[in-house]
Amino acid sequence: MQNNTIVQLDGVVKRFPVGRGQFTALKDINLKFKAGEFSGLVGPSGSGKTTLLNIIGSLDGPSEGHARVLDRAVENLSHREAAELRNYHIGFIFQTYNLLPVYTVFENVEFPLLLQKMEKSKREKAVMDALEWLGLTDKVNSRPAQLSGGECQRVAIARAMVKRPEILLADEPTANLDSANSHHILKAMVRLNRDLKTTFIFATHDAKVIKYLRRKIVLEDGSVTKDEKKEPRSKS
């Protein structure tokens, strides 16, 4: 991979077995993402956004083609290597937050660092930093059930960024949020992207999110139909 390409997809095809036949969810996807991009996969429901994000996140492999993520061929990774890649280099943010309900905010954010076996003092500092970043320092000991949707998603962002991953994948992060909260978390992500140079790849059909993107990749029916650089919404 040359210069600062962080994700490269070459002829990626994804098929799912459906009944007796197969359903092709992704058809010949060719894309490159550079480090520090703030980009999004945009398209109607069922167009393959989540499927593509899962492949980039090494949760799933392509049926055909090559997906290189941080110089690793996703299709060749063992379970263990894929887990390791996600553990150290990729953060996920989900539409449904997916916080661990029995953990406190602190424990939720601490979780990825526990997996990395980071030592306690470093871990605590990193968690507190992340929580501070997202304005959650007063919720450290709350549990997800006690938080609003916006707060939950901020915890999820803190959990995704606490390990300082190169890539942050966000699947419909605002779908369950009202517009004020959506803008709030989007600004937090813009800030992350700017300060930490984290590469963001969204999957969304939310106009609010699209406004923030600097690159919009339109997926339709499993194919890329448009890939445009755009001026992000003016600084606010």
Added chain:
Amino acid sequence: MLALKLAYRNLAGAGLRTWLNVIVLSFSFVFIIWFKGFLEGWNREARRDMIQWEIGGGQFWHEAYDPYDPFTLQDAHGMIPPVFQNEIDQGRLTPMLLAQGTFYPQGRMHSVMLRGIDPDQSILDIPSRLFHEAGESIPVIIGTRMASNHSLDRGDNVTVRWRDVKGAFDAAEAVIVDIFKSNVPGVDAGQMWIPLNRLQTMTGMEGEATLLVIRQNTKIESSHPEWMLKDHRFLLAEIDQIIKTKSMGSSIFYIMLLSLALLAIFDTQVLSIFRRQREIGTDMALGMTRGQVVRLFTVEGTMHAFLAAGLAALYGIPFLYFQAKRGFPMPEGVDDYGLAIAEKIYPVYSAGLVAGTTILVLVAATVVSYLPATKIARMKPTESIKGKIQ
């Protein structure tokens, strides 16, 4: 260890369900230990009582003696061999003569075993020193069961009938000179104790005996070909068998209890693995390997057993200690088991019992936790994250 830490967090977070499982499992823990300890205590007490009251340190039986065949009793007697005389004189052996008889309390006929015992013996706990002359009547000592079965009291007179050595019937008045209390039914129910020389005279079997009881912890060097040595293994075989049967019968009970507790864990595990699919998918998205997730869920299940062991220790140790000290009162009317039953049984817990039970519960809990967890290994994280039941 990471899995331990996370498992503990998950369990603590799950709250009530965890504690319900832990409480149920801790009950079976304590119950199994208590019950086994109870049987062991019973066993020991029963053996000790049998030794003290009935069988001593072993016995020599006349070759014709067969306690299971009362018809042979007529012939099961013989002259006490001179080789044993020295041991008898030194109180290391005591002869006993058995004869079948009948007696007539309130005019009804009952068969009875007449047992002649040396009034000066100190090998068995039978209070033979309480024999005293009662004029013409035969002095008799009986146990409390015998007394209450036939409404007999100290000082009562009963007619006793027996056959002498030639088979001729004879009868005489007997007087109850004392009543003793023993846990051993074999020396009590249907038994009448008579001074040995009196029974020998009554039956015309002077100098004869049916069996010789050895003092506890005493080795008798002498032997005689017509007198068979019966050791503890032989004499206690029956009670060992009864205890074994009881403990097998009761193990069904606690296997059920344990299964119930394990089923609760199993159920919790299966349920968690379905309900917590999204969590499992998220764990994997955050970088856990499948192996780590399987381990986490297994440890979570197994941890129930550890917590249960801790909880069981918390209330179980005082409870078990109290039981061992104060004893467990046995209900009345359980006398008919054919082995000694004390009014109170003092449970005895061995280190092996506690360790064995702990290992059993831990291993069983691990198995029922691991089996459902293996299902996780077959889940696709992309599907689990959606939280759909597969």
